[in-house]
Amino acid sequence: MFGEEKPVGVAVLGLGNVGRELVRIIEDTAGDLAARIGAPLALRGIGVRRVAADRGMPVELLTDNIEELVTREDVDIVVELMGPVEPARKAILSALEHGKSVVTANKALLSQSTGELAQAAENAHVDLYFEAAVAGAIPVIRPLTQSLAGDTVVRVAGIVNGTTNYILSEMDRTGADYARALADASALGYAEADPTADVEGYDAAAKAAILASIAFHTRVTVDDVYREGITKITPDDFASARALGCTIKLLAICERITTEQGQQHVSARVYPALVPLTHPLASVNGAFNAVVVEAKAAGRLMFYGQGAGGAPTASAVAGDLVMAARNRVLGSRGPRESKYAQLPVLPIGFTSARYYVRMYVADNPGVLSSVAAEFAKRAVSIAEVRQEGVVDEDGQRVAARIVVVTHNATDSAVSETVAALADLDVVQRVAAVLRLEGTGP
Ligand code: NAP
Numbered sequence: 001m002f003g004e005e006k007p008v009g010v011a012v013l014g015l016g017n018v019g020r021e022l023v024r025i026i027e028d029t030a031g032d033l034a035a036r037i038g039a040p041l042a043l044r045g046i047g048v049r050r051v052a053a054d055r056g057m058p059v060e061l062l063t064d065n066i067e068e069l070v071t072r073e074d075v076d077i078v079v080e081l082m083g084p085v086e087p088a089r090k091a092i093l094s095a096l097e098h099g100k101s102v103v104t105a106n107k108a109l110l111s112q113s114t115g116e117l118a119q120a121a122e123n124a125h126v127d128l129y130f131e132a133a134v135a136g137a138i139p140v141i142r143p144l145t146q147s148l149a150g151d152t153v154v155r156v157a158g159i160v161n162g163t164t165n166y167i168l169s170e171m172d173r174t175g176a177d178y179a180r181a182l183a184d185a186s187a188l189g190y191a192e193a194d195p196t197a198d199v200e201g202y203d204a205a206a207k208a209a210i211l212a213s214i215a216f217h218t219r220v221t222v223d224d225v226y227r228e229g230i231t232k233i234t235p236d237d238f239a240s241a242r243a244l245g246c247t248i249k250l251l252a253i254c255e256r257i258t259t260e261q262g263q264q265h266v267s268a269r270v271y272p273a274l275v276p277l278t279h280p281l282a283s284v285n286g287a288f289n290a291v292v293v294e295a296k297a298a299g300r301l302m303f304y305g306q307g308a309g310g311a312p313t314a315s316a317v318a319g320d321l322v323m324a325a326r327n328r329v330l331g332s333r334g335p336r337e338s339k340y341a342q343l344p345v346l347p348i349g350f351t352s353a354r355y356y357v358r359m360y361v362a363d364n365p366g367v368l369s370s371v372a373a374e375f376a377k378r379a380v381s382i383a384e385v386r387q388e389g390v391v392d393e394d395g396q397r398v399a400a401r402i403v404v405v406t407h408n409a410t411d412s413a414v415s416e417t418v419a420a421l422a423d424l425d426v427v428q429r430v431a432a433v434l435r436l437e438g439t440g441p
Contacts, residue, residue: 005038005039005040005329006039007039007040007041007042008037008039008040008041008042008076008077008325008328008329009042009044009072009074009075009076009077010026010041010042010043010044010075010076010077010078010079010321010325011044011045011046011047011069011070011072011075011077011078011079011095011100012043012045012046012047012079012081013046013047013066013069013070013078013079013080013081013082013088013091014047014048014080014081014082014083015046015048015055015057015062015081016081016082016083016310017309017310017313018081018105018132018310018313018314018317019046019079019081019314020055020310021310021311021313021314022079022081022314022317022318022321023043023046023057024314025314025315025318026041026043026318026321027043033318033322033325036322036326037322037325037326037329038326038329038330039325039329041321041325042074043061044061044069044072044074044075045061045062045063045069045072045075046061046062046063047063047064047065047066047069047070047082047091048062048063048064049064050064051063051064066087066091067090067091067094070091070094070095070098070100071094071095071098075095075100076100076101076325076328077100077101077102077103077321077324077325077328078091078092078095078100078101078102078103079102079103079104079317079321080092080095080102080103080104080105080106081104081105081106081317082106083106083108084108085106085108085109085112085113088104088106088109089109089113089116089117092104092109092117092120093116093117093120096117096120096121096123096124096126096128097120097123097124098124099124099126100126101121101126101127101128101129101324101327101328102117102121102126102127102128102129102324103127103129103130103317103320103321103324104128104129104130104132104133105130105132105133105313105316105317106130106133107130107133107134107203107206107207107210108203108206110130110133110206110209110210111205111206111207111209111210111221111222112221112222114209114210114213114219114221114337115219115339118336118337118339121336121337122336122337125333126333127323127324127327127333127334128337129141129320129323129324129334130210130320131316131317131319131320132313132314132316132317132320133207133210134160134207134210134211134291135158135160135207135289135291135303135305135307136162136289136305136306136307136308136309136312136313136316137305137306137307137309137312137313137315137316138289138290138291138303138304138305138306138307138316139303139316139319140158140211140291140293140303141210141214142319143293143301143303144156144211144214144215144293145214145335145338146335148293148295148298149335150297151295151296151297151298152256152295152296152297153215153216153256153293153294153295154255154256154294154295154296155253155254155255155256155292155293155294156211156212156215156252156253156254156255156291156292156293156294157251157252157253157254157281157291157292157437158211158251158252158281158289158290158291158292158303159249159250159251159252159281159284159288159289159290159291159307160203160204160207160208160211160252160289160291160307161198161201161203161204161207161250161252161289161307162190162286162287162288162289162306162307162308163185163190163191163192163195163198163199163203163287164198164199164201164204164229164230164250165249165250165284165285165286165287165288165289166181166185166188166190166191166286166287167181167182167184167185167191167199167230168181168230168233168247168248168249168250168272169285169286170184170185171233171235171238171248172238172241172247172248173285175235175238176235177234177235178230178231178232178233178234182195182199190287199229199230199231200227200229200231201227201228201229201230201250201270201271202222202227204227204250204252204270205222205225205227205252205268205270206222206225207252208220208225208252208253208254208268208269208270209221209222209224209225209268211252211254211268211291212224212225212254212266212268213339214338215254215256215293216254216256216266216341216343217338217339217340217341217342217343218266218339218341218342218343219339219342220254220266220268220345224266224268224345225268225269225270226268226269226270226271226348226351227269227270227271228270228271228272229250229272230250230272232432233248233272234431234432236358236431236432237358237432237434240356240358240403240432241274241356243386243403244274244356244384244405244436245276245277245278246274246275246276246277246282246436247274247275247277247282248272248273248274248275248434249272249273249275249281249282249284250270250271250272250273251270251271251272251273251275251281251437252268252269252270253267253268253269253270253437254266254267254268255267255268255351256343257346257351263344264341264343265343265344265345265346266343266344266345266346267345267346267348267351268345269348269351271434271435272434273353273434273435273436273437274356274434274435274436274437274439275436275437275438276436276438276439279437279438280292280302281438284304287306287307287308287309288304288305288306288307289304289305289306289307289308290302290303290304290305291303348411349410349411349412349415350410350411350412351410351411352408352409352410352411353408353409353411353435353436353437354383354405354406354407354408354409354435354436354437354439355380355404355405355406355409355414355433355434355435355436356403356404356405356406356432356433356434356435356436357403357404357405357406357414357417357418357421357430357432357433358401358402358403358430358431358432358433359371359401359402359404359421359427359428359429359430359431360390360399360400360401360402360427360428360429360431361399361400361401361402361426361427361428362399362400362425362426362427362428363389363390363397363398363399363400364426367400367402367426368385368387368402370424370426371402371404371421371424371426371427372385374417374420374421374424375404375406375417377417377420378413378414378416378417378420379409379413380406380407380409380413380414380417381406381407381409382404382405382406382407383405383406383407384403384404384405385402385403385404385405386402386403387400387401387402387403388400388401389401399428405436414433418430418433
């Protein structure tokens with residue numbers, strides 16, 4: 001039935017965790033994919049670094065000559081699953097310039113170079129799809145670009161990094177400190193040998209840039225995203241969070257913010273935050289991801305599932321591949337980059353949140369009022385204060401721990417307050433400053 005149609009030629013770059021699973025899907029479900037596309041897919045070649053490695057794959061399909069593969073006449077779609085920014089960027093640009101549609105899962109590249117890649121796709125009138133670049137198997141790019149194309153997205157907030165979510169979930173569940181939870185994550189294969197990109201929030205920031213760009217029709221790069229990682233989170237933070245009915249999650253937050261003057265801005269930020277246990281993101285545990293989208297007419301939508309892993313990620317890549325192939329067969333294109341709004345990015349100092357500040361102070365009368373005065377001076381309104389004694393091994397009170405929870409305040413006002421608190425003689429140290437999300441003003 002599908003023998004007559006001209007096949008759609010596919011080149012896959014990378015045969016690692018995701019590439020292997022994609023090739024398996026292409027081979028195992030060839031008949032179904034052909035029916036959905038209207039023509040069969042033909043795998044023309046697979047780009048790798050080490051052609052000689054034994055991979056259970058016909059060796060004539062493998063090549064380390066990426067440039068030759070992506071420019072072949074019989075290749076219509078290039079699927080980039082190699083990873084690093086380079087050589088992926090060069091390969092994708094070359095493919096686009098030669099009129100190939102491109103599917104990629106490369107969030108690091110997209111968060112730096114969306115503009116360049118989108119322009120090259122535009123010039124060549126071809127598709128550039130990247131559903132797998134954010135939250136693995138979870139459909140979130142296509143809902144934002146297509147299903148919500150008629151609505152106004154106001155907020156996208158999510159847990160988009162499985163490694164950090166596993167670590168924080170374990171710290172919460174077992175009381176382990178950060179180092180032990182990271183070691184467990186590494187032993188189980190959830191953390192890479194160098195976990196910096198995950199634990200310092202770089203990976204989540206790349207995804208936030210991609211989400212903010214498509215949600216708000218504005219080019220946002222990773223350099224526009226404010227970022228804090230999870231390495232300073234302690235068991236004490238979890239104890240305080242629990243006392244407040246919260247847990248701690250690394251969140252990527254993209255917001256459309258309207259200033260008092262009526263100007264619209266975009267804010268994109270990544271940080272660990274206290275999240276109430278009643279919030280839907282609080283129950284996203286282990287290596288799972290979830291994204292909550294709020295749009296004016298649709299209200300709140302939640303997307304949940306496996307944010308990484310070879311097969312789940314390959315599912316999202318295969319979906320893009322089918323879309324791009326169908327467009328080739330029909331001679332059409334999917335939606336192109338939408339950047340008409342070009343909203344300015346709001347610096348972190350101007351964004352507002354509720355804050356949790358934990359400090360250790362001298363256990364003397366009047367200290368609490370000195371602390372409260374520093375908040376008041378900068379118009380940071382206090383919602384809740386808890387003070388308790390800290391005792392030494394002989395049971396003597398040696399200090400007091402004060403936890404302050406604020407109402408909504410700007411980041412700059414809270415930063416100034418914290419700096420002033422640290423300078424007070426009665427304050428021994430400010431141990432933690434975390435935001436509260438999902439609790440209202
Ligand atoms: P991986 O297991 O490290 O595999 C990378 C593959 O690319 C290998 O086959 C490697 O060849 C090939 N490669 C790397 N550099 C190359 C070069 N210079 N020239 C030719 N081939 C090269 O990576 P992965 O986990 O499958 O990830 C692939 C992409 O998907 C990345 O962009 C990643 O960020 C993204 N992604 C991954 C996941 C996930 O869960 N793994 C989730 C979402 C997105 P050799 O085999 O010869 O070394």
